[in-house]
Amino acid sequence: MKKDPIPKVIKPMLATLVNKPFDEPGWLYEVKWDGYRAVAYCNMGKVNILSRNNKPFNEKFYPVYDALLAWGNNAVVDGEDKNFLVPEDAAALLYMANLGAIxxxxxxxxxxxxxxxxxxxxxxxxxxxxxxxxxxxxxxxxxxxxxxxxxxxxxxxxxxxxxxxxxxxxxxxxxxxxxxxxxxxxxxxxxxxxxxxxxxxxxxxxxxxxxxxxxxxxxxxxxxxxxxxxxxxxxxxxxxxxxxxxxxxxxxxxxxxxxxxxxxxxxxxxxxxxxxxxxxxxxxx
Known part of the structure; x- marks a missing residue:
């Protein structure tokens, strides 16, 4: 069976826009911490990680880049690198609460x-x-x-x-x-x-x-x-x-x-x- 070539560019899936947020009595909201959306193109021993705006991410996320090189497969990988907040004192917890992190x-x-x-x-x-x-x-x-x-x-x-x-x-x-x-x-x-x-x-x-x-x-x-x-x-x-x-x-x-x-x-x-x-x-x- 003939395989399709690796595409040069794939646009990552983005959030769906709505007119207003879901709301209902008795419900509260919290902050959703987002990360970096990226697509990795792995082909013929080469890896290229691009942001959703096609900015190079190889150096920014070099551990991911190295892991994909070692993986060695031909594929397009869609993923997200998440940021985690690490509170170390009461002030940091108050900061999170102030942002609405319930x-x-x-x-x-x-x-x-x-x-x-x-x-x-x-x-x-x-x-x-x-x-x-x-x-x-x-x-x-x-x-x-x-x-x-x-x-x-x-x-x-x-x-x-x-x-x-x-x-x-x-x-x-x-x-x-x-x-x-x-x-x-x-x-x-x-x-x-x-x-x-x-x-x-x-x-x-x-x-x-x-x-x-x-x-x-x-x-x-x-x-x-x-x-x-x-x-x-x-x-x-x-x-x-x-x-x-x-x-x-x-x-x-x-x-x-x-x-x-x-x-x-x-x-x-x-x-x-x-x-x-x-x-x-x-x-x-």
Whole structure:
């Protein structure tokens, strides 16, 4: 079969313009940080990265350029290099808030050790038709599994519909090792609650079951930060919990912009241990 030649120029897809932004009572907006839109032309051992205005980007994004050279395939690659804001003090957080950044969604690792996550995350994500009581039951089952392995864990509400569970790793393991560990935990929980849980990422295959998400344990994947506001009706907060609070009667609306500060003052930083020494996967094996 004859192959078409590599095109000289392809215009990147741009945002769609509308007359006015979507608006509805009870909804809030946040700033969307954009990056550089670019197209890379890889052909016959040569790479040329161009902006959407055909400006050369080879030197600006030399790590991408070098990676595409090493890749060695003939292709046109459309991509985006994103900028990430790294707040290091209260003033930076206030600056973000002033820009309308309602929620914070950090990586699982720091800029100082980006390839080694500080924690493993288990995200309990309900589908339509699931009840929050089922989410609570699944969280309790995760704790039982981890307790059997003598692993300390830390839960919090997502501020939306689910529960997040942190397992401290101490930045000692790669994302691949972290994700494999998360998969082992998720698989065991699914075995114990097969009627209403699943570990299949494809939404169409879940069939109304609660998703035990361990795949968020990968580079640049994010979840709402602890104590982060969520752009939801009532301005809910993703609130750290004592395990004793993860029981029937727990509701997402219990934690919101009006009472979050008071709770933090009374309970302290419940998730402080997440950034501690971390577990030993070798001992578990």
């Amino acid at each position: 929620e914070m969604n950090p990586w699982n690792s720091t800029i100082h050790n980006p390839d080694y996550p500080d924690w493993c995350m288990i995200d309990l994500d309900p589908d339509k038709g699931n009840t929050f009581e089922q989410v609570i039951e699944m969280a309790q089952t995760v704790k039982v599994v981890l307790d059997e392995l003598k692993i300390k864990s830390y839960p919090k509400t997502s501020g939306s519909t689910g529960i997040h569970i942190y397992i401290p790793l101490g930045a000692k393991y790669t994302y691949e090792e972290c994700q494999l560990f998360g998969k082992i935990i998720a698989t065991e929980v699914h075995k114990r609650l097969p009627k209403f849980t699943c570990i299949d990422r494809m939404t169409r295959n879940r069939k109304g079951k609660l998703y035990i998400d361990y795949l968020q344990n990968q580079p640049k994947a994010t979840l709402a930060a602890p104590y982060s506001l969520r752009p939801k009706p009532g301005a809910t907060v993703s609130m750290p919990l004592h395990w004793e609070e993860v029981k029937k009667g727990l509701q997402m609306k219990n934690f919101n912009i009006k009472n979050a500060i008071g709770r933090i003052k009374s309970e302290g930083d419940i998730l402080k241990g997440v950034l501690g020494r971390g577990i030993s996967l070798k001992k578990l094996i």
